[in-house]
Amino acid sequence: MGCVRSAMALWWLSMIIFIVRTRGDIYGHCISSPIVDKNACKKIAEANLEGPIVFTSGPSITEASSDFGGIVKNKPAAVLSPASVGDISKLIKIANESPNLTIAARGNGHAVAGQSQALNGIVVNMTSLRGIQIVQKGGGESYADVKGGEFWVNVLRAAQASGLSPRSWTDYIDLSIGGTLSNAGISGQTYRYGPQISNVLQLEVVTGNGNVTNCSSEDQADLFYSTLGGLGQFGIITGAQIVLQKSFDRASQWRFVYWNFTDFTHDQEILISFTQGGAFDYVEGFVIANNKNGWPSIPFLPNATFNSSLIPPTAGVMLYIIEATLYYDEGTNVNQTVQNISSELGFIRGLEFNLDTSYFDFLYRVHPQELADRANDDEHEDQSDIRSVEEAPSMNSNQYVQKNHPEEWIIGDKNEGVHTIRRLARNDEQVFVARSKLEEQLGELIKEERSDLCTRLSKKTAETFMAFDKCRSTNRVVFAKLSKRVSEAMRLAELD
Numbered sequence: 001m002g003c004v005r006s007a008m009a010l011w012w013l014s015m016i017i018f019i020v021r022t023r024g025d026i027y028g029h030c031i032s033s034p035i036v037d038k039n040a041c042k043k044i045a046e047a048n049l050e051g052p053i054v055f056t057s058g059p060s061i062t063e064a065s066s067d068f069g070g071i072v073k074n075k076p077a078a079v080l081s082p083a084s085v086g087d088i089s090k091l092i093k094i095a096n097e098s099p100n101l102t103i104a105a106r107g108n109g110h111a112v113a114g115q116s117q118a119l120n121g122i123v124v125n126m127t128s129l130r131g132i133q134i135v136q137k138g139g140g141e142s143y144a145d146v147k148g149g150e151f152w153v154n155v156l157r158a159a160q161a162s163g164l165s166p167r168s169w170t171d172y173i174d175l176s177i178g179g180t181l182s183n184a185g186i187s188g189q190t191y192r193y194g195p196q197i198s199n200v201l202q203l204e205v206v207t208g209n210g211n212v213t214n215c216s217s218e219d220q221a222d223l224f225y226s227t228l229g230g231l232g233q234f235g236i237i238t239g240a241q242i243v244l245q246k247s248f249d250r251a252s253q254w255r256f257v258y259w260n261f262t263d264f265t266h267d268q269e270i271l272i273s274f275t276q277g278g279a280f281d282y283v284e285g286f287v288i289a290n291n292k293n294g295w296p297s298i299p300f301l302p303n304a305t306f307n308s309s310l311i312p313p314t315a316g317v318m319l320y321i322i323e324a325t326l327y328y329d330e331g332t333n334v335n336q337t338v339q340n341i342s343s344e345l346g347f348i349r350g351l352e353f354n355l356d357t358s359y360f361d362f363l364y365r366v367h368p369q370e371l372a373d374r375a376n377d378d379e380h381e382d383q384s385d386i387r388s389v390e391e392a393p394s395m396n397s398n399q400y401v402q403k404n405h406p407e408e409w410i411i412g413d414k415n416e417g418v419h420t421i422r423r424l425a426r427n428d429e430q431v432f433v434a435r436s437k438l439e440e441q442l443g444e445l446i447k448e449e450r451s452d453l454c455t456r457l458s459k460k461t462a463e464t465f466m467a468f469d470k471c472r473s474t475n476r477v478v479f480a481k482l483s484k485r486v487s488e489a490m491r492l493a494e495l496d
């Protein structure tokens, strides 16, 4: 008995020494960091955070200093990898009481303009907060209960194990739940189900005062709609309930080539006007140079034949491609369905391409390209004149384009064979069906402003940098007006 007591006493003593040393280490590192508010350092040290907080230069600080864009760089003083929602709550409470401590949540760091950075502040590495629970209910009401730092690809894997799947996606799905839900989350399914933010039943949010709260369209709706698409400014998303629907076995992917911009947009609109069964589940489009640089990137497979003699001599310097995908289950006559839909379309006959894959491989289709890019980086490792694809500044951005947008605007560099700008196949009325208050307000603003909201830019040339800058500044104006309008609405609601 005496032995047990001594062992317990020793354990307690070692715990006390450990806690005192850890607090001392955290405090010491914090006060010698660029954090200006040293009182905050004391509170951070005393907060007993469960997850590690790193102040010393190393991989986590380096990673949090940059993002996918590689254009904006802001070094934080520290990175916290929370082990619980409580860690985030404690940190936000400390920052809330501090005159100058800033915090930013970071998912997979795929933002392109420094949105997940905090100069001399603390970056919260959300990827340490993961977990998925699939909740199956009757009547098509199943959902995934997901932690904010989880990646969408893992939600897909978990849901498919129960024959289910989220229904609204981004093209690239190695992104975090909190990262896309604080933006919008758009892809070819958006025309049917709205962006990802329109497919959320409930959020768990740590608000600006550090409180942990659940909100939905019925409970604290203002917080719910502000946080969805709120660019991380209304709270940190620590959990979300994502609507699920039936999953499918296969995906029949198609590309239809047009030489004429008017036919291209006309057909896109036909395709997105079918929102019920019998329509493509995914509709997007892209633009490509009408020359030897552009043609090979149109067929899905690298060695496939592209018969350019089918392009009419009257065609211009660009070609326009509709991408459309139909989901199906084994045993379904998918070709008949595709034929029924496509017989009405005005693409160049003979220039239609098909790739049949599993449903999972379709949704994860950008991943092989990313692996190829990384392999390309390794090849160029020793050549100082070639910049790594990962490191080179780039600007990927998915935004809306107006229906009546001039053709010239979407055309980037006419000589290059890469996808310049991807245009979403829908018009503003259809996109901004008022599924949420935010969308409703944003939709109104965009109509009023007749703003140019550019879509995905994947090319790294001066032209696309300029186009990107133009889009960004226009979008900033729209968002500034939007937040002014939201604050005004909130002020009026408070007065009521």
Ligand SMILES: Cc1cc2nc3c(=O)[nH]c(=O)nc-3n(C[C@H](O)[C@H](O)[C@H](O)COP(=O)(O)OP(=O)(O)OC[C@H]3O[C@@H](n4cnc5c(N)ncnc54)[C@H](O)[C@@H]3O)c2cc1C
Residues within 6 Å of the ligand: 067, 068, 104, 105, 106, 107, 108, 109, 110, 111, 112, 115, 116, 117, 126, 148, 149, 169, 170, 171, 172, 175, 176, 177, 178, 179, 180, 182, 183, 184, 185, 186, 187, 231, 232, 233, 235, 236, 237, 238, 396, 397, 398
């Ligand atoms: C190659 C590539 C392809 C892309 N494809 C698409 C696409 O098809 N469709 C599309 O819609 N978008 C696309 N994007 C954009 C992407 O959806 C956004 O940049 C998204 O925010 C990235 O998620 P992330 O997890 O990397 O977030 P981060 O880049 O880490 O963070 C982005 C923003 O979200 C905030 N944030 C992060 N986590 C949270 C959280 N838990 N709570 C609150 N705020 C948080 C950050 O503070 C920051 O403001 C693409 C980006 C790249 C680089």
